Amino acid sequence: MLKIENLTKTFGNHEALKAISTTFPENQTTVILGPSGSGKSTLLRSLNFLEKPESGHYHFDDLDIDLAKPVSSQTILNIRRQTEMVFQGYNLFPHLSVIKNVMEGPVQVLHKSKAEAHKQAAELLAKVGLAEKADVYPAQLSGGQAQRVAIARSLAMHPKYIFLDEPTSALDPELELEVLKVLLQIAKEKQSMIIVTHNLAFARQVADKIIFVEDGRILFDGSTHDFFATKNQRILDFILAMTFSDLEE
Ligand SMILES: Nc1ncnc2c1ncn2[C@@H]1O[C@H](COP(=O)(O)OP(=O)(O)OP(=O)(O)O)[C@@H](O)[C@H]1O
Ligand SMILES: [Mg+2]
Numbered sequence: 001m002l003k004i005e006n007l008t009k010t011f012g013n014h015e016a017l018k019a020i021s022t023t024f025p026e027n028q029t030t031v032i033l034g035p036s037g038s039g040k041s042t043l044l045r046s047l048n049f050l051e052k053p054e055s056g057h058y059h060f061d062d063l064d065i066d067l068a069k070p071v072s073s074q075t076i077l078n079i080r081r082q083t084e085m086v087f088q089g090y091n092l093f094p095h096l097s098v099i100k101n102v103m104e105g106p107v108q109v110l111h112k113s114k115a116e117a118h119k120q121a122a123e124l125l126a127k128v129g130l131a132e133k134a135d136v137y138p139a140q141l142s143g144g145q146a147q148r149v150a151i152a153r154s155l156a157m158h159p160k161y162i163f164l165d166e167p168t169s170a171l172d173p174e175l176e177l178e179v180l181k182v183l184l185q186i187a188k189e190k191q192s193m194i195i196v197t198h199n200l201a202f203a204r205q206v207a208d209k210i211i212f213v214e215d216g217r218i219l220f221d222g223s224t225h226d227f228f229a230t231k232n233q234r235i236l237d238f239i240l241a242m243t244f245s246d247l248e249e
Helices: 040-047 073-082 098-108 114-127 143-155 173-188 200-206 224-228 233-248
Strands: 002-011 014-024 029-033 055-060 063-066 083-086 161-165 192-196 209-214 217-223
Touching (some): 002 040, 014 040, 014 055, 014 209, 014 217, 029 200, 040 161, 083 143, 098 143, 114 143, 143 161, 143 173, 173 192, 173 200, 209 224, 217 233
Parallel strands (some): 029 192, 029 209
Antiparallel strands (some): 002 014, 002 055, 055 063, 209 217
């Protein structure tokens, strides 16, 4: 279980996260929603120490970290081994074939045999619908395919949690759909995930839990059902704006 208490993160004199507390249940998908600049990426990045919050507590299973103190690189490494971040821009290794991209972490970091890593990578590529792309290079993939490889690559590490920051924002709608379907499937298999997205229809389907962030604070923290049934005017306005912003494109 991943849990934060009173987490505060400041950039210069701007408080991006203002003493926020929440939990990210295991085997569930938590979706983080909120307007641009509200602190969603900062929150996600703080969870695997790509940002270092100044204060608060961070709990991960038995680990209890006082964020006001320095955190050792060993501790950060330990957390990163259990949490995989999928970025918007895929970050595949351009000089490695697709299957080698998926094998790289298991071989280099988890010290799996090449044969074992290859077998697993082939299975994962099949799972994300890309079995036939195993031997091509990332430059030969569409954005949606590249993002699915990035997801297969993170699954290959068997992380406790996968973090995804707007995983489809660089994609046009058809390519987006193929990535979202993969994520829905993974969510069904109870992989713990935390996803930042602006896609409300997807959030509604994939999320067990929703956190709505505004101006560095959590305005809503609860079930997906309760989020979409909210009477909070600010959240209703957000839902309306997001729904209509799709129509303006
Ligand atoms: N490295 C940084 N240096 C200074 N300010 C930053 C930095 N990163 C984020 N911020 C500021 O912190 C606030 C939260 O940013 P964050 O990127 O977390 O927002 P977001 O909710 O992810 O927005 P978006 O939906 O546009 O991605 C913003 O005001 C942003 O300008
Ligand atoms: Mg962001």
